[in-house]
Amino acid sequence: MAWWEWxxxxxxxxxxxxxxxxxxxxxxxxxxxxxxxxxxxSHRLSSDTAGQGWVLGIGRYSGxxxxxxxxxxxxxxxxxxxxxxxxxxxxxxxxxxxxxxSLYPDHVVIRCASRSGEVExxxxxxxxxxxxxxxxxxxxxTDWNR
Numbered sequence: 581m582a583w584w585e586w587x588x589x590x591x592x593x594x595x596x597x598x599x600x601x602x603x604x605x606x607x608x609x610x611x612x613x614x615x616x617x618x619x620x621x622s623h624r625l626s627s628d629t630a631g632q633g634w635v636l637g638i639g640r641y642s643g644x645x646x647x648x649x650x651x652x653x654x655x656x657x658x659x660x661x662x663x664x665x666x667x668x669x670x671x672x673x674x675x676x677x678x679x680x681x682s683l684y685p686d687h688v689v690i691r692c693a694s695r696s697g698e699v700e701x702x703x704x705x706x707x708x709x710x711x712x713x714x715x716x717x718x719x720x721x722t723d724w725n726r
Contacts (some may be wrong), residue, residue, distance in 0.1 A: 634683060
């Protein structure tokens, strides 16, 4: 076989793998959204450098927890999970500097406190309204002063 035939074979295999990855991402997104309650949600994994550390993702409400999935992976399980009773909303701000290029357009950055420390998330204003309603809909008997 000539070198150019090998090159064509390798190129074809690479294209098929890219196509399979793209189809896998679409199928995964549809499966995650099947039960509703999903929205665009970015999470700041590291706050060492100002404006950096953001990862795009999908949020999904699942009963008493908020699950966060990375957007460009085929892994079916959430990367992070926050329980409603352990989150408190601490405020919002507009993205600044490099954050504007890292996040979805028209998203705001919110700060939450959890038992494991501060959590920074970015979501649209409509999603923020739903998030606040979800937080306030804690079950009866919850300690509101915590």
